[in-house]
Amino acid sequence: MLDLVRPKIDIRGVSKTYASVDGPVVALRDTNLAVNEGEFVSIVGPSGCGKSTLLYIVGGFLDADGEVVIDGAPITGPGTDRGVVFQEYALFPWLTVRNNIGYGLERQGVPAAEGEKIVDRLIGVIGLAGFENRYPRELSGGMKQRVAIARTLACDPAILLLDEPFGALDAQTREIMQDELLRIWLGTRKTVLLVTHDVTEAVYLSNRICVMSARPGQIIEEFVVTLDRERPREELVLSPEFNNIRNEVWLCVRRQALVAGQQNAGPS
Amino acid sequence: MPDRLKKTFGSGLWLMGRAAPLVLFGAVWQGLASSGLVNRDFLPSPISVAAAFTDLFSGGDIAKNLFVTLFRAAAGLIAGAACGVWIGLMMARSQHFKEYVMPIVGGTYSLPKSALIPLFALWFGIGNATAIAAVFLACLLPMIVNTYHGVTTTPKVLVWSAQALGTTGREVWSRVYLRNALPDILTGLRIALGFSFVLAISAEMIASTNGIGKLIFMYGENGAYDYMFAAIACVVVVAFFADRGLVLVTRRLLGWHESATAEQGRRRA
Numbered sequence: 001m002l003d004l005v006r007p008k009i010d011i012r013g014v015s016k017t018y019a020s021v022d023g024p025v026v027a028l029r030d031t032n033l034a035v036n037e038g039e040f041v042s043i044v045g046p047s048g049c050g051k052s053t054l055l056y057i058v059g060g061f062l063d064a065d066g067e068v069v070i071d072g073a074p075i076t077g078p079g080t081d082r083g084v085v086f087q088e089y090a091l092f093p094w095l096t097v098r099n100n101i102g103y104g105l106e107r108q109g110v111p112a113a114e115g116e117k118i119v120d121r122l123i124g125v126i127g128l129a130g131f132e133n134r135y136p137r138e139l140s141g142g143m144k145q146r147v148a149i150a151r152t153l154a155c156d157p158a159i160l161l162l163d164e165p166f167g168a169l170d171a172q173t174r175e176i177m178q179d180e181l182l183r184i185w186l187g188t189r190k191t192v193l194l195v196t197h198d199v200t201e202a203v204y205l206s207n208r209i210c211v212m213s214a215r216p217g218q219i220i221e222e223f224v225v226t227l228d229r230e231r232p233r234e235e236l237v238l239s240p241e242f243n244n245i246r247n248e249v250w251l252c253v254r255r256q257a258l259v260a261g262q263q264n265a266g267p268s
Numbered sequence: 269m270p271d272r273l274k275k276t277f278g279s280g281l282w283l284m285g286r287a288a289p290l291v292l293f294g295a296v297w298q299g300l301a302s303s304g305l306v307n308r309d310f311l312p313s314p315i316s317v318a319a320a321f322t323d324l325f326s327g328g329d330i331a332k333n334l335f336v337t338l339f340r341a342a343a344g345l346i347a348g349a350a351c352g353v354w355i356g357l358m359m360a361r362s363q364h365f366k367e368y369v370m371p372i373v374g375g376t377y378s379l380p381k382s383a384l385i386p387l388f389a390l391w392f393g394i395g396n397a398t399a400i401a402a403v404f405l406a407c408l409l410p411m412i413v414n415t416y417h418g419v420t421t422t423p424k425v426l427v428w429s430a431q432a433l434g435t436t437g438r439e440v441w442s443r444v445y446l447r448n449a450l451p452d453i454l455t456g457l458r459i460a461l462g463f464s465f466v467l468a469i470s471a472e473m474i475a476s477t478n479g480i481g482k483l484i485f486m487y488g489e490n491g492a493y494d495y496m497f498a499a500i501a502c503v504v505v506v507a508f509f510a511d512r513g514l515v516l517v518t519r520r521l522l523g524w525h526e527s528a529t530a531e532q533g534r535r536r537a
Binding site: 056059060061077078079080082083086090092093094095096103104107108135136137151153155157158230 | 423424425426428430431432433434435444447448449461501523524525526
């Protein structure tokens with residue numbers, strides 16, 4: 001049931017400081033963000049602003065000050081309620097396509113016959129029939145990322161955490177993958193948190209875009225996107241509404257990128 | 269030509285190509301020995317070595333000694349490999365453990381382990397224990413170093429992915445870290461395999477009453493160089509097949525690894 005009172009993901013006062021050779025670096029300072037169930041939220045910002053760090057904290061992979069609350073309970077580590085897709089695919093190189101997709105099902109004790117069915121269906125969805133027994137090294141970047149997404153979807157997590165998932169793909173493949181992700185999201189209405197540096201991608205996919213400041217990262221501005229997702233890409237991307245919001249977000253990110261550039265140029 | 273015949277013919281040619289340098293080596297050796305340029309007592313001809321070889325085998329004595337040596341090498345290798353993997357893994361898991369063990373590993377890595385055989389003989393006496401201890405120590409270090417490297421170079425995102433897919437606490441070590449380290453562990457094992465023969469034979473030469481090492485030493489002492497060479501040849505053959513066997517197993521286990529592509533490509537070409 002849709003919970004309208006309680007956000008699905010509640011990031012409360014999260015701060016993160018890294019130790020480095022030049023002393024401690026504050027990556028995130030008092031970051032707050034609430035994501036509702038079924039929402040698709042993107043986080044954009046200049047590189048090095050801590051947006052991936054924030055995603056890893058939500059994933060439970062990194063410790064931080066403050067708390068991340070999922071469905072009302074603070075997280076204590078990684079969990080199967082949060083599926084993750086990384087930019088570098090992170091497929092297990094020693095497992096075939098089939099076994100990569102089935103890995104989580106097997107770990108979570110799904111009966112083999114049922115697991116097989118889920119894996120077969122997903123292989124069809126990602127269009128990799130015939131490649132079931134290939135190893136990741138034999139696949140192209142786009143194919144690998146499809147497998148990574150299928151592996152995450154197999155366990156049917158309520159939340160998807162996507163860390164620049166299409167960043168390593170060429171422009172054409174990236175657009176195809178974005179359309180696939182959009183279709184999957186429209187079909188399942190999972191709660192999605194996407195980190196990206198691609199403003200067009202964020203506008204094309206999300207309900208809401210959060211812009212992060214230069215380091216130390218904080219969410220400084222939010223944009224609500226109310227575009228009709230059912231419209232074809234060409235029409236949508238060329239429409240004035242799309243471009244208005246894209247330009248607004250882009251200018252906002254650009255300002256932060258310039259600040260970040262000055263930070264990096266100046267004495268640190 | 270039918271495909272199968274072509275293939276057989278092709279692999280026959282390939283085998284001949286591979287064997288040619290060995291045949292040439294044998295011919296030069298035989299020529300050198302027959303020409304009288306070197307004293308025959310010091311360098312027996314391949315033909316007299318072959319004669320000694322058949323004589324040794326017909327006696328059955330060599331098989332018994334070979335078995336003793338193989339047992340010592342295998343026991344030390346298996347124990348050393350198992351402990352090496354465990355220590356390498358523990359070093360990667362625990363910073364404390366690493367801080368204690370790293371200086372010892374670094375300090376003893378390049379030490380020739382055969383230098384310790386007289387000491388082991390003093391501690392463990394003449395025979396199995398000394399040889400196995402020497403092999404164990406020699407195999408231990410490459411296994412530690414390679415396992416540690418393989419485990420610590422595991423990409424974080426693989427561990428995180430496994431955790432987000434329901435892999436709990438300790439399972440991560442067997443399902444991700446050790447799997448990722450497997451290519452390095454097998455590299456270490458190949459190095460250790462070589463060491464296991466070297467150390468088993470060295471230990472037998474110094475502190476044993478039997479084994480191939482003892483035979484080699486004994487024939488050398490008595491000036492029976494053709495028999496000595498025959499015993500050495502025996503070790504060469506066994507060690508070669510052991511190494512080939514390990515390479516085959518490795519290829520089978522690492523079908524997923526990048527190195528497999530190069531191997532397959534080369535074989536196809």
